[in-house]
Amino acid sequence: MSDSRIPDKPDLAGLEDTWNAVWDETGIYHFDATKTRDEVFSIDTPPPTVSGSLHVGHVFSYTHTDTVARYQRMAGKEVFYPMGWDDNGLPTERRVQNYFGVRCDPSLPYEPDFTAPDDAGDPKAVGKRQTISVSRPNFIELCVQLTVEDEKAFEGLFRRLGLSVDWTRTYETINDHCRRISQLAFLDNLSAGQAYQIEAPSLWEVTFQTAVAQAELEDKELPGAYHKLRFRIVRDASGATVESAEGSDEPAIWIDTTRPELVPSCVALVAHPDDERYQPHFGGTVSSPLFGVEVPVVAHELAQPDKGTGIAMICTFGDTTDVTWWRELDLPVRTVIQRDGKFAAETPEWIPEGAATEAYQRLAGLRSKNAQDEIAKMLAEAGEMEGDPRPITHPVKFFEKGDKPLEIVSSRQWYIRNGGRDDDLRQALVDRGDEMNWVPSYMQTRFASWIEGLNGDWLISRQRFFGVPIPLWYPLDAAGEPVWDQPLVPSEDQLPIDPSTDVPAGYDESQRGQAGGFMGEPDIMDTWATSSLTPQIATGWRTDKDLHARTFPMDMRPQAHDIIRTWLFSTVVRAHFDADDVPWRNCALSGWILDPDRKKMSKSKGNVVVPTELLEQYGSDAVRYWASSGRPGTDTAFDEGQMKIGRRLSIKLLNASKFVLGFGDPSEGIDPSKVTDALDRSMLDRLADLVDDATTAFEAFDYARSLERTEAFFWWFTDNY
């Protein structure tokens, strides 16, 4: 250190560029792949979604991880710190569609010479131009083409923020490597019996027309209404026909339902076995209003005597309880709502001809909401509904990215076992939580309670077009029907494949869709099916055994607490199967950035604060200072005041450094044991305590505590020493 490096007037401006250039030239953050596992600290960095832009929340949580990375490096560890970009999923799919004016059609063949339209990216062209259909491989190419620009911008911002990432180690979740790992892991799961397909009722999004998983659900409080409907009693428990007594009302059971439109798919009425009001009717039958379909009255302990009239109609399927009842009581399937969310045009075969069919035809083609209004009218006209519907609000299940209530339809889907239907596996996964250190510790409770509350396996197939394809084909029998249970599996060296354009061994393209030929699996995998493999992707599982051995299980997974049930849990499931181990030793959960606009400064600001502006205005160190003041797992208010303080602290630090360096060249070295002045020794003691304190804090991933202590010491040092 020479005096010429000490400026007369220390200034923050340009520090980021200066040091980024040095870091780049020296490759100081490049991973040294010769270090052994115990010398390495490896980080499973969350890949941000590259559609859209980074926001202050990213700056916040990625800074936390970076402080830990830098601490570990100072503590002597070789830090493995890669970065991924997530370009799977609906947001990217939509963005590619709009940007290029294309639509993914897996039935089309790959066109190697396809180029994007000239007006790609032109906002004026959106919605006006003719949509071009392209094959899935072409669509993926366009996605990569579009996201590479975003990735550059993201990388630029992260570099400016000072993240000590190894920028030579990046991945995109849709690239060949990730598709390969994703398909490889799936095929492993398949051969181990951990992945399976089944035709079963599952939650269905009618807008996107795809199945969704339990982890992607969200409850919304919606207005609804109880409709009290009459089911006439047909037979008693002995099977004898029940006649109405002379002059009195026909004997009937009244039920309350919020979904009267599902009366045509009613398969039974259910009440609690202990409910004395309905015990006499168990084993008997009733006739559904309007449609006159005779259904049994059954008993099941899930029925709640205090809800509605205490007896419910079971429809296939109105809600997840219906699925349970249908399965456990061995009831038939009578589906009326199709995958597009509309009532089937054809009158179902179980509905009698005549008035019942006429009634059904008034519902045919309608969506649930309209059908509900229509049937309420009919029920009222027919005198089958008592009084008016009684408005209530109730929770309704939605896909977290959807805007229509989910329906339940029966379809063939792929699942990965996750303990939802297997107590031993469930317990094994809960126990994996004990093998990991949780920061903050109470987050483990969320992990465990999510697993304990699972009610089915992980549904990974999606009826979408963009994503990592399920790497299978099916032979077609002589009648041209797929033989689902004999999938054609690609070999490992073929991966990644796209069954919509690639051909299984022993077949040629001309046999696609032909009797005696083959068909590709049409579904893709859920984005989490790939994201759950980020440790495997980053560490070179099955592709770079040497690197994998030096970095896996990883040391740290930083992530937000809202995706414990999705990303964190699914990653644990995958590592449990793939490695019989945990994916990482430490889970560091970060909190949210609370929007200050909600509190007070919404209009006064007017414009959205983007991270680049913050970094310009306050400097990276100041923004990092603010981020680091948010304690692990704690939601933190966006606070420019903290950034101002951070900026002052940074300047103070530069000036104090200048002052200290003015005393001479510190590289001469000072032996602390030779310091005799009481004042000096006192300061050094205090410093040693601080180092202990900060080290302890960082070992526990508590960067905020470390900052607080260090800052306090620094002010004491400059003021008093």
Add this chain to the structure above:
RNA sequence: GGGCCGUUAGCUCAGUUGGCUAGAGCGCUGCCUUCACACGGCAGAGGUCACUGGUUCAAGUCCAGUACGGCCCACCA
């Protein structure tokens, strides 16, 4: 309905196994253009530690309960 977290100065928050008159920063008041720093320094005002009980020589800290705020989960009749 079940569970988790929180409630300390006007604001944002520290307070680690219970232990000296409860701390910091911001903001506020007053003073200081001292040669590292006015992007600074010094001094000061400001708190029934949500509430109620309990354990203890001693409780912001432990226990029980209550209230309020937030989050997660739950079978939509």
